[in-house]
Amino acid sequence: MNSATPVDTYSPTAQLSIRNVAKVFWGKKDLFSKLSGKKSKDFVAIENISLDIEPNTFVTIIGPSGCGKSTLLNMIAGLSDITAGEILFNNHPISGPGPDRGMVFQNYALMPWMTVEDNIRFAVETVYPKWSAKQVNRTITEHIQLVGLTGAEKKHPHELSGGMRQRVGIARALAFSPQILLMDEPFGALDALTRGFLQDEIERIWEQQRKTVIMITHSIEEALLLSDRIVMMTRGPAARVDEVLDVPFPRPRNREIIDQHPAYHDLKAEMESHLFRETRAVEEARISG
Amino acid sequence: MTVSDTNTSIPYYGGEKESLFFTEGVRAFLLFVGSLIAFLLFWEIGARAEWFASGMPTASETLKELWWWVTNPFFNNGPNDLGIGWNLLISLRRVAIGYFLASIVAVPLGILMGISSVARKGFNPYVQLLKPISPLAWLPLGLYVFRDSEVTGVFIIFISSIWPTLINTAFGVANVDQEYLDVAQTLGASRLRTIFKVIIPAALPNIVSGLRISMGIAWLVIVAAEMLLGTGLGYFIWNEWNNLYIPNILVAIFIIGLVGLILDSIFAAVERFVVFGRNS
Ligand SMILES: Nc1ncnc2c1ncn2[C@@H]1O[C@H](COP(=O)(O)OP(=O)(O)OP(=O)(O)O)[C@@H](O)[C@H]1O
Ligand SMILES: [Mg+2]
Numbered sequence: 428m429n430s431a432t433p434v435d436t437y438s439p440t441a442q443l444s445i446r447n448v449a450k451v452f453w454g455k456k457d458l459f460s461k462l463s464g465k466k467s468k469d470f471v472a473i474e475n476i477s478l479d480i481e482p483n484t485f486v487t488i489i490g491p492s493g494c495g496k497s498t499l500l501n502m503i504a505g506l507s508d509i510t511a512g513e514i515l516f517n518n519h520p521i522s523g524p525g526p527d528r529g530m531v532f533q534n535y536a537l538m539p540w541m542t543v544e545d546n547i548r549f550a551v552e553t554v555y556p557k558w559s560a561k562q563v564n565r566t567i568t569e570h571i572q573l574v575g576l577t578g579a580e581k582k583h584p585h586e587l588s589g590g591m592r593q594r595v596g597i598a599r600a601l602a603f604s605p606q607i608l609l610m611d612e613p614f615g616a617l618d619a620l621t622r623g624f625l626q627d628e629i630e631r632i633w634e635q636q637r638k639t640v641i642m643i644t645h646s647i648e649e650a651l652l653l654s655d656r657i658v659m660m661t662r663g664p665a666a667r668v669d670e671v672l673d674v675p676f677p678r679p680r681n682r683e684i685i686d687q688h689p690a691y692h693d694l695k696a697e698m699e700s701h702l703f704r705e706t707r708a709v710e711e712a713r714i715s716g
Numbered sequence: 717m718t719v720s721d722t723n724t725s726i727p728y729y730g731g732e733k734e735s736l737f738f739t740e741g742v743r744a745f746l747l748f749v750g751s752l753i754a755f756l757l758f759w760e761i762g763a764r765a766e767w768f769a770s771g772m773p774t775a776s777e778t779l780k781e782l783w784w785w786v787t788n789p790f791f792n793n794g795p796n797d798l799g800i801g802w803n804l805l806i807s808l809r810r811v812a813i814g815y816f817l818a819s820i821v822a823v824p825l826g827i828l829m830g831i832s833s834v835a836r837k838g839f840n841p842y843v844q845l846l847k848p849i850s851p852l853a854w855l856p857l858g859l860y861v862f863r864d865s866e867v868t869g870v871f872i873i874f875i876s877s878i879w880p881t882l883i884n885t886a887f888g889v890a891n892v893d894q895e896y897l898d899v900a901q902t903l904g905a906s907r908l909r910t911i912f913k914v915i916i917p918a919a920l921p922n923i924v925s926g927l928r929i930s931m932g933i934a935w936l937v938i939v940a941a942e943m944l945l946g947t948g949l950g951y952f953i954w955n956e957w958n959n960l961y962i963p964n965i966l967v968a969i970f971i972i973g974l975v976g977l978i979l980d981s982i983f984a985a986v987e988r989f990v991v992f993g994r995n996s
Contacts, residue, residue, distance in 0.1 A: 504898075504902055505901075505902070506898055506901060506902065524901040524902045524904065525902070525904050526902070526903050526904050528902065529902070530898070530899070530902045532895055532898070532899070534895060536893075536895035536896065536898065536899050538896060538899075538914065538917070538918070539992040539993055539994050540917045540918075540920070540990070540992050541917075549903075549913060550899075550903055553900070553903040553904065553905045553909060553913075554903055554904065583992050583993065584992075584993070585992055585993025585994075586993075603903070
């Protein structure tokens with residue numbers, strides 16, 4: 428416990444294995460950029476990240492702002508190229524996006540011209556073009572029920588509150604049965620109360636499905652409530668995995684009594700000091716230029 | 717829980733008290749009617765007192781004439797004496813054909829230019845060069861090539877109303893929110909499905925506002941072009957100018973404005989229909 432996965436001992440049972448992954452955003456160095464003064468340096472966002480994720484675990488990634496959490500998640504999703512290293516998913520290297528991974532976006536990314544129902548339908552029909560209309564409709568109804576949106580099927584996203592929109596986002600990501608759920612600060616745009624409701628929903632749904640989840644968050648309490656493992660990243664540039672914490676609390680979890688567990692306060696204190704240290708270093712680097 | 721029942725502390729939630737005559741809508745309407753009456757009076761008196769050019773018709777004469785044309789829209793005594801309804805229909809028909817042809821070229825081409833940066837860079841010089849040309853500059857060329865005033869009118873509408881739709885469509889498609897594309901990608905949607913289910917609906921507000929601007933331009937251009945062609949509202953004005961009968965020119969101007977307004981409102985309604993809470 429409390430140590431990064433050693434680089435050369437990969438878990439054979441891992442569902443997702445991130446191996447020595449780095450991401451460089453290449454700067455603009457062509458002649459035109461030089462002349463127009465827009466030349467920029469290469470930026471090493473993350474370097475040498477290794478991480479094994481076992482099936483049916485809930486993993487959260489936490490780290491100072493701008494360290495490269497979204498970059499890492501986008502690489503797992505296949506939306507962003509991997510500069511070096513590889514990410515194995517069921518022992519096959521990831522080469523692009525695909526419906527074996529479902530994504531929940533921070534700003535919901537719902538299609539405004541589609542109703543709640545049609546947003547989910549679009550996902551299901553894209554992934555399973557051969558399904559009968561009946562099968563598609565049943566899946567839609569099931570997932571609308573799962574996230575507690577029954578009655579809002581025919582509404583458009585702009586008629587819903589932020590919390591309800593993200594419920595649609597979650598239903599859409601679950602409806603095509605991905606093996607793994609990727610969530611980039613899914614509750615980041617919500618107020619505290621709505622956030623709490625949705626965390627409880629996620630906990631409830633997770634107990635039902637036990638699907639592998641990788642979630643990015645800025646909230647220590649959220650990470651402790653939901654995850655089995657917490658990955659703490661260092662600050663960028665060249666961010667790494669600093670530490671992986673195992674969260675031993677029994678499930679199902681309840682936000683009211685979770686802090687009575689003997690390990691809760693130690694874990695929380697450890698995460699706080701890590702985040703505080705990294706964030707302070709970021710601020711200092713910014714001030715000294 | 718006890719609430720002290722003092723009348724003085726009961727809050728009033730009705731907003732500002734408004735009497736019937738002072739809602740914003742009513743006041744705007746009163747302003748409109750008031751200024752219209754003032755304008756017509758000024759016109760009437762000015763024309764009678766010959767403040768303007770001599771022979772300028774009075775407001776009452778013009779309104780009488782308007783009433784006559786509006787109540788007798790469809791008569792046909794040859795091309796130089798045609799009811800205003802016929803002329804209007806002729807103009808609308810030319811606009812409809814030219815505009816329809818322009819749209820079915822501009823929308824697909826705009827989508828192509830929005831999706832492919834090669835197409836965008838390759839076609840952009842044509843767009844930039846042709847766009848600023850005054851529509852009337854095409855008139856002699858059209859007459860020479862087509863040898864037909866009808867086809868030339870349609871051609872002028874086509875060539876002048878193609879650009880706003882093309883440019884707006886390309887812009888809308890090129891600027892589709894990356895998140896929508898990410899969603900389609902993570903689902904493994906095919907290129908074609910992404911274009912039809914995501915990119916086009918996402919760009920629809922831009923496409924419709926391009927179509928709206930194009931329609932406005934088509935309506936501006938047809939009147940000018942028809943002065944040099946044979947029929948239509950533009951020719952009606954030109955003909956009345958040759959007859960030196962100013963009231964009819966004013967009638968035609970009013971009708972052109974009114975029709976333009978109606979066309980524009982139709983597109984405004986379509987725009988509202990496709991927005992779904994975006995950019996507002
Ligand atoms: N397309 C890009 N080109 C250049 N640099 C980028 C690009 N995308 C991200 N970066 C840089 O990479 C670093 C990591 O970005 P990323 O968005 O992954 O951070 P993050 O940990 O998700 O931050 P936050 O917590 O604020 O969401 C940042 O310094 C950012 O400026
Ligand atoms: Mg991020």
